[in-house]
Amino acid sequence: MGSAVGLFQTYHQRENVITDNVVYFLKMIQKLDGRSYDALLVELFGDDESQADFDDVFELQPASLKQHAHSVPDACIERDSYKIVVETKGNGAKFTEPQLEGHMEYLTAEGSTGHNEHKDHRLLLTLDVGAFPADLLEKTKRAAKDNSVQWNHLTFVDLASLARQACAETTSEILLNILDEFDNYLDCEKLIPSTDVIMKMVLAGKAHQLNENASSNGYGVYFHPAERRGYSFNRNASMLGMYWQKSIRAIARIQTVAKMVNGDVRSAQVIFSEPDVPIADEDESQNAETEVGPITTATALSEDQIAAASHAIDRAEREFGWNLHHEPYYVYLTEPFVQTDFPKTSPRAPFGVRLFNLDEELHLDESSSSSTRSNPTVGVKDLCTQEIADKLRNCSWK
Numbered sequence: 001m002g003s004a005v006g007l008f009q010t011y012h013q014r015e016n017v018i019t020d021n022v023v024y025f026l027k028m029i030q031k032l033d034g035r036s037y038d039a040l041l042v043e044l045f046g047d048d049e050s051q052a053d054f055d056d057v058f059e060l061q062p063a064s065l066k067q068h069a070h071s072v073p074d075a076c077i078e079r080d081s082y083k084i085v086v087e088t089k090g091n092g093a094k095f096t097e098p099q100l101e102g103h104m105e106y107l108t109a110e111g112s113t114g115h116n117e118h119k120d121h122r123l124l125l126t127l128d129v130g131a132f133p134a135d136l137l138e139k140t141k142r143a144a145k146d147n148s149v150q151w152n153h154l155t156f157v158d159l160a161s162l163a164r165q166a167c168a169e170t171t172s173e174i175l176l177n178i179l180d181e182f183d184n185y186l187d188c189e190k191l192i193p194s195t196d197v198i199m200k201m202v203l204a205g206k207a208h209q210l211n212e213n214a215s216s217n218g219y220g221v222y223f224h225p226a227e228r229r230g231y232s233f234n235r236n237a238s239m240l241g242m243y244w245q246k247s248i249r250a251i252a253r254i255q256t257v258a259k260m261v262n263g264d265v266r267s268a269q270v271i272f273s274e275p276d277v278p279i280a281d282e283d284e285s286q287n288a289e290t291e292v293g294p295i296t297t298a299t300a301l302s303e304d305q306i307a308a309a310s311h312a313i314d315r316a317e318r319e320f321g322w323n324l325h326h327e328p329y330y331v332y333l334t335e336p337f338v339q340t341d342f343p344k345t346s347p348r349a350p351f352g353v354r355l356f357n358l359d360e361e362l363h364l365d366e367s368s369s370s371s372t373r374s375n376p377t378v379g380v381k382d383l384c385t386q387e388i389a390d391k392l393r394n395c396s397w398k
Helices: 014-032 034-045 097-108 136-147 158-166 172-186 207-213 302-319 364-368 385-392
Strands: 057-059 075-079 084-088 121-128 150-155 197-202 220-225 239-244 247-260 267-271 330-333 338-343 356-357
Touching: 014 034, 014 075, 014 084, 014 172, 034 084, 034 121, 034 150, 034 158, 057 364, 075 302, 084 097, 097 121, 121 158, 121 338, 136 150, 150 158, 158 172, 158 356, 197 247, 207 220, 207 239, 207 247, 207 302, 220 239, 247 302, 247 385, 302 330, 338 385
Parallel strands: 084 121, 121 150, 197 239
Antiparallel strands: 057 075, 075 084, 197 356, 220 330, 239 247, 247 267, 247 330, 247 338
């Protein structure tokens, strides 16, 4: 038999850990909100057939039908009416034709009664950081058709996005927190493909006021706790979006992020900096080491950045009563924030941080299939912040 999915992982290979976390994520949606899970199944299968119960069996590396198939998938999710076989990558490994054909055999293999008990809905779900390999695309489509199996390839970000859509009406605060944690997990494990298109939404009920009157130093500033649960530095986010009054109302590209201890900006260690952003020389920073590894050789903020952050800390403590000295904080130095209006149309305020793929939100990815050498696709990385802000005014999210 395979391994039943539990809270704690026992696999040591990275691909198995990714699979465990993905399947556990799906299992938690199913346990916490059956309606949301059912809605996610509709998205995965591409139909609207309702399911009568939620007694799914989640199994990692199932081997119950190994004698009938030539491969063992990473995971299998079953219900009386359907079977989903999951194959995940993300560790640099590649999908292969024999492996995928073996998984389709597994989906269509006969059970102990001598006939296939999962005839109605059979899905091969492949997951990876990026797009499915072009050289296998047509072969896999043809094999799926020949085996009467549905096949759906998603990036991990796609899966997270579909899950959010399916859970849009949930009332479970725990589930909303799990959705946020899954976003953070994908980011920390580098399962998000591009830093050019990811915007990190942050709750900014008061924080936006620190940037309403841009100071002469030309920086936007944002703070959040560095070691408190639910907060993290998202290396794969290149833009901040500030949320208040039911909408993301200000955006800016991230230039530098530093970790500050005891409110001491001058000693804050830079953990991220855009290549063209001026920061202090390595000698000035006393050769301090960063917690996540340097992206540049310098680890100290420049004098202009110190002045901008100090001014914002002063205001936050004086006007809002914040105490930025009692725990470590991440300090974000951005370009000046640009006003926009990217509203949330579903009920309830968002729960914590959320990551947005701006190419998808602005539908820029849809033009990729029609791009040519003379008329190449324009992506978010090709737009200035004001252009992105203007386009977001015509979009919404749930």
